[in-house]
Amino acid sequence: MTAYVRPRDLAEALALRAEHPDWMVLAGGTDLMVNAIHQKVPAGIVDLWRFAPIGGITVGDGRITIGAGATWTEVERHPAIREKLAPLALAAREIGALQIQARGTVGGNVGTSSPVGDSLPALLALDCELEVASVRGHRRAPYSAWCTGYRTTQLAPDELVIAAHLPLPGANVRTAWRKVGTRRAQSISKVMGAAAIEVDAGVVVSARIGLGAVANRPIRATAVEEAVRGQRLGAQAAEAARAALRASIAPIDDVRSTAAYRLEVAENVVARFFHVS
Ligand SMILES: Cc1cc2nc3c(=O)[nH]c(=O)nc-3n(C[C@H](O)[C@H](O)[C@H](O)COP(=O)(O)OP(=O)(O)OC[C@H]3O[C@@H](n4cnc5c(N)ncnc54)[C@H](O)[C@@H]3O)c2cc1C
Structure with a gap:
């Protein structure tokens, strides 16, 4: 029989994780339940749905902290x-859609770490730092180094994701987000991306560009970030971004899109981040 525990506090949750690293960690279940019929029944479940120690959103100290729950x-x-x-x-x-948004969590998107996880490029562009914990203590990890491969992350078998810490962008930082799918809603991304672009007197000082669905994991478009530095916002930066992206990514062909389509859309998405509206 599968054991089922709703921990009373973080100490109990972490102790369970240390003792039973093979047990399922369940948050909203919107990823886990879809795959449940294809997986072995777990020996146990640690249910973190509405688990207060990892819930809530707070603003302070120049950042926003979003609980994994x-x-x-x-x-x-x-x-x-x-x-x-x-x-x-x-x-x-x-x-x-609304039902998934009401149940799906930040920790679940980060935990699944799909290359089409929609929040992940935004976490990259917004310079997120993840807080994770185990009985060994708490640690922080820059999200830019979190994803290690296709649906694999730095998370150790005894750890839980606790929160995402995001610094508040300065007044001279423009941010943008774009998702391209087969339709406007309820669609798995073909390409999506996010940007945080620091601008001074119309010139790009620095940029962070996160992209999804163009590699085996969410990525920072570092070649674009370098190419746009010092370029004038508008056509100049947009064309530099487009050329740098074309030379630096190799999207895959799959059932959702061809590689050529993905490359063209990704170029358009990234170039548009630098257009002046
Ligand atoms: C119909 C449908 C449509 C969807 N559409 C989209 C979409 O458009 N874009 C998108 O990005 N996703 C989509 N998803 C996927 C899913 O809803 C999201 O990834 C969601 O954020 C998962 O959160 P959850 O709480 O339900 O995760 P769960 O299913 O509970 O868990 C997912 C994984 O994360 C791990 N996990 C959860 N919390 C923690 C934690 N605190 N610490 C460590 N590990 C943890 C779990 O162990 C598991 O491995 C869709 C799913 C469905 C069913």
């Missing part, structure tokens, strides 16, 4: 996230 509805509706971290609020709005 926060749902996409909570992220999308939070006034400070909408105002300061718009790419994440916009990504939240496009994750499945």
Whole structure:
């Protein structure tokens, strides 16, 4: 029989994780339940749905901290996230439909670490740092180094994701988000991306560009970030971005898209981040 535990506090959750690293960690279940019929029944389940120690969203110390248990509805509706971290609020709005957003969590998107996980490029562009914990203590990891391969991450078997910490962008930082799928809603991304671009007097000082669905994991488009530095915002930066991206990514062919289509769309998405509206 499968054991089922709803921990009372973080210490109990971490002790369970240490003792039973093979048990299923369940949050909203919107990824896990889809795959459940194809997987071996787990020996146990640690249920973190509405688990207070990893819930909530707080603003302070120049950053926004989003508990791993926060749902996409909570992220999308939070006034400070909408105002300061718009790419994440916009990504939240496009994750499945309302039912999925009400149940799916930040920790679940990060935990599944799909190359088409919609929040992940936004976490990259917004310079997220993840907080994870185990009985060995808490640690912080830059999200840019978190994904290690196709659906694999730095998470150790005894760890839990606790929160995402996101610095508030400065007043001279423009942010953007774009998802391209087969239709406007309920669609798995063909390409999606997010940007945080620091601009001074119309010139790009620095940029962080996160992209999804163009590699085996969400990636930072570092070649683009280098190419646009010092370029004038508008056509000049957009064309530099387009050329750098073309030379630096090799998307795959799969059932959703051809590699050629993905490359062209990714170029358009990235170039558009630098257009002046
Ligand atoms: C119909 C449908 C449409 C969808 N559409 C989209 C979409 O458009 N875009 C998109 O990105 N996703 C989509 N998804 C996928 C899913 O909803 C999201 O990835 C969601 O964020 C998963 O969150 P969850 O809480 O349900 O995760 P769960 O299914 O509970 O868990 C997912 C994984 O994360 C791990 N995990 C969860 N929390 C933690 C934690 N705190 N610490 C460590 N590990 C943890 C779990 O162990 C598991 O491996 C869709 C799913 C469905 C069913």
